[in-house]
Amino acid sequence: MNKRNVVIGVLIALLFLSLGFYSGKSFVQIKTRIEYKTLPPLTDTIFNLKPYRSALPDIIFYPLVYTIIDSVTSEPKIDTQSILKDFITINDYSTILFDSDTLGKLTVNSTIQYNALQAMSYLYEPVQKNVVNYKVNHYTPFVSIHINTLGFTSANVGLFNRNIGFSLNYATNIQRHGLGFGLHLKLN
DSSP states (O other): OHHHHHHHHHHHHHHHHHHHHHHHHEEEEEEEEEEEEEEEEEEEEEESOOOOOOOOSSSOOOOOOEEETTEOOOEEOOHHHHHHHHHHHHHHEEEEEEETTEEEEEEEEEEEEEEEEEEEEEEEEEEEEEEEEEEESSEEEEEEEOOTTOEEEEEEEEEEEEEEEEEEEEOOOOSSSEEEEEEOOOOO
């Protein structure tokens, strides 16, 4: 082979390589998938809370007790026992402030005794949003160049659809040339 044939072969190879690259980019489809990953929960408890405001209401409701003796109702009296019982009783409250697929879940627990907030705890279970971009290749173009010891130079252009491919082959040794077709199987 002379220099001219080598230069032409290299130029054809570069042409096929660039065609394969740009056609390969056009067959790639980028898809987006959004995943929500649950992160480790955050929790804490706060003790000895002091009110930032205290006020008496305008209308005060006292629990009243009526005594019935011989089917005669006496004057109502303030039920001191129920007031003291309510004052001593431990009341636990639990509230879910929000439960969202995108933000997570926030639960607030509180304990009230002696008409005061004794403890407050929270449990936050955060969720992290992950956007995943991935490529889907249904068609994969390929280009190849062959040189053998018999003086033949050939160029292949083909297309794989998943694991099966078809190709077009052009072979020449300057005096003879021809076209060929091929069927390929990708093993991966």
